[in-house]
Ligand SMILES: C[C@@]1(CC(=O)O)c2cc3[nH]c(cc4nc(cc5[nH]c(cc(n2)[C@H]1CCC(=O)O)[C@@](C)(CC(=O)O)[C@@H]5CCC(=O)O)C(CC(=O)O)=C4CCC(=O)O)c(CCC(=O)O)c3CC(=O)O
């Protein structure tokens with residue numbers, strides 16, 4: 001990882017943009033929409049910038065960059081069309097310990113502006129670490145087309161209820177379960193259909209009536225060991241599972257798609273882990289057993305089915321067994 005992705009609160013923070021051309025305008029709009037106080041320095045500043053930054057808490061200076069411009073700033077964008085000037089701005093900013101984004105030479109600076117999907121409060125940012133900005137844009141466009149418009153409203157609504165949900169469920173595990181179910185339930189559909197009041201009442205009903213979660217078991221065979229060959233269902237379950245038992249023949253690329261906070265347990269001899277698997281399920285956890293070896297999956301599947309008989313535990317097997 002060459003860059004650390006982070007979301008910064010720049011409200012009321014002084015941010016310096018050196019340059020006042022097309023690219024600078026794009027960055028100025030972005031900083032402005034995040035509530036920054038701007039200082040723009042350039043011999044020629046596009047007129048849109050004046051129209052845009054009319055408030056008194058912004059400073060516009062129609063002259064070349066001077067190192068004193070860095071005084072008191074939280075973040076710098078070097079966005080002139082003069083490579084040497086951009087380098088100088090970057091050097092000075094880094095000397096002063098201020099993060100700087102350089103629009104014509106990312107390696108000269110230490111911050112990158114990503115392609116952004118803004119469904120505030122939900123934000124998605126894509127970067128190619130400066131290698132291929134057009135790819136970042138194309139990915140952003142693809143993601144835009146699959147992310148519902150109402151995503152921000154859903155997050156805002158859920159945010160209002162976090163305190164109540166915390167009070168309702170003692171363990172983080174049950175809270176997580178509640179949110180995973182709720183955020184993929186009718187509540188989400190109602191928010192997306194702009195029926196906010198209805199969504200609110202459905203959420204409240206779920207909160208009032210929700211039972212403590214029961215465990216689940218997912219059995220996935222990844223014979224191909226290639227992430228591109230995974231089905232949507234396999235991926236969804238991999239991202240739901242809180243405990244993952246895996247055999248060492250599963251590729252790293254596939255394991256990387258499991259949820260980040262899952263407990264990963266390496267398995268040599270599946271039979272030795274059956275009791276532990278059952279224990280996790282009985283504790284209400286969603287357990288995944290994943291292997292590239294179909295024989296070991298068939299064995300564990302039939303052993304666990306016997307042990308779980310009459311327990312009403314949902315079991316999902318992928319690929320679906322053919323009769
Ligand atoms: C390193 C970075 C610096 C930074 O942080 O600004 C950078 C650098 C450079 N961009 C160049 C060119 C173009 N950039 C765009 C567009 C975007 N560029 C953005 C970010 C970044 N660009 C950062 C890396 C992001 C990452 O990690 O991937 C986006 C995502 C965000 C934004 O700027 O707001 C925004 C898309 C927003 C969106 O649509 O969502 C287009 C137009 C297009 O694609 O339509 C072109 C013209 C096509 C071309 O020439 O490639 C050049 C060559 C200049 C030249 O040749 O003269 C350099 C310099 C170099 O690479 O050396």
Ligand SMILES: NC(=O)C1=CN([C@@H]2O[C@H](COP(=O)(O)OP(=O)(O)OC[C@H]3O[C@@H](n4cnc5c(N)ncnc54)[C@H](O)[C@@H]3O)[C@@H](O)[C@H]2O)C=CC1
Pocket residue numbers: 018019020021022023024041042043044045046063064065079080081082085102103104133
């Ligand atoms: N990061 C990105 O997304 C992209 C970066 N680029 C790069 O960005 C560069 C700038 O592109 P544009 O904004 O379109 O150029 P532009 O010509 O519209 O603007 C250049 C600006 O730099 C200012 N400037 C020049 N010398 C200065 C100095 N000493 N101090 C302060 N300001 C100074 C000018 O007054 C002008 O406002 C291009 O040369 C290209 O290398 C181009 C496209 C996309």
